[in-house]
Each structure stands twice: as structure tokens, then as C-alpha cells.
Amino acid sequence: MDMSTAFSITNRLLAVVFVVGALAQTNDPDPALWVAIYLLAALACGIAVRKERHWATALSLAVIALVWGVSLLPQLIETGAPFGQIAQSMSAESPGIEFLREVLGLLIIAAWMTVLALRGRRNAFRETSLAPERNCD
DSSP states (O other): OOHHHHHHHHHHHHHHHHHHHHHHGGGSSSHHHHHHHHHHHHHHHHHHHTTOOOHHHHHHHHHHHHHHHHHHHHHHHHHTOOGGGTTTOSSOSSHHHHHHHHHHHHHHHHHHHHHHHHHHHHHHHHHHHHSOOOOOO
């Protein structure tokens, strides 16, 4: 399997994961923003599968997710997130577990959107540097 195929499969899998993440957020007290960020991440994965060059969109999502995740860190620290309990039960018994899951979800989005942005930008740069020069005489 070549890298392009592996990248496409990874994007498809993560698009599904992000859609499932959006669905899981519908029972959250503030679902609109969470559903939006997860669905936008899924959309960015779909755009990457189609090999469209929208690297700036992925970069924007990466920055938003990272800033949002970092803004939750004080609450995460304050609640004393129990890292060992993150996967024990899907119902958040403590606010710390909820904050930890939210921060980790945002970091996953930020990380993959950064990959998409870097790969898209690199490919866009290659396309422009390989384009034939035009003679303006």
C-alpha cells in the first residue's frame, strides 16, 4: 500500500470518528460548538480524500481546536482530571473526566488538521513550483 492510499484510508477513518464524535456531543449541555468543530474536522478529512487543496481551512481548524483546548486546561487542572478513568465509563462521573475527554478530542482534531494543512500546503507548493513558466513577451 502506498502512502497516498494509506493517507486516504486514514482520512476516511478519521472522518467517521469525527462524525461519531459529533453525534456523541448532541447530549452535551453546549452541543452546538462541539458538533460544529467535529463536523468541520470530518469535512476537512473529506476534502483531503478528494485531494482538493484547502490547506488553509485545515490550518484554521487546527488553530481553533488548539486554542480552545488550551483554554480548557485551567478547568482541567482545577477539577483534577483522573487520567486512569478516562475510558472506564462513557458517562462522566466527574467534571474532570469530561474536561479531559474534551481536551483530548480537541488535541486530536488539532493534530490531524495540522497534518492535513502541512500536507496540503506542501502539495500546493509542489504544484506551483512544477507549473510551466509563462512567457509574457
